Amino acid sequence: MDVEAIKRSLEGSGLRCTPQRYAVMAFLMDCESHPTAAEIYKAVNRVDPRSSRATTYNNLRDLVQAGLVREVAV
DSSP: OOHHHHHHHHHHTTOOOOHHHHHHHHHHHHOSSOOOHHHHHHHHHHHOTTOOHHHHHHHHHHHHHTTSSOOOOO
8 A cells, every 4th residue: 555545544534644643554554464552563663763652552543443444352
């Protein structure tokens, strides 16, 4: 998925395309497994060290509520 497709997905779901939210979506789109929230945080934090754990978890919650990603309980 390219940059514009991610932006369209976010905006189409009523979410702003912030750098942190984009980083979470980009990671998830490239990931072939089911990463944990902690793994997503580590990957996003490597790309943008200013991104906090709380921001990543809040973005995941927002993406789940918007129907863009699905939470998998193990």
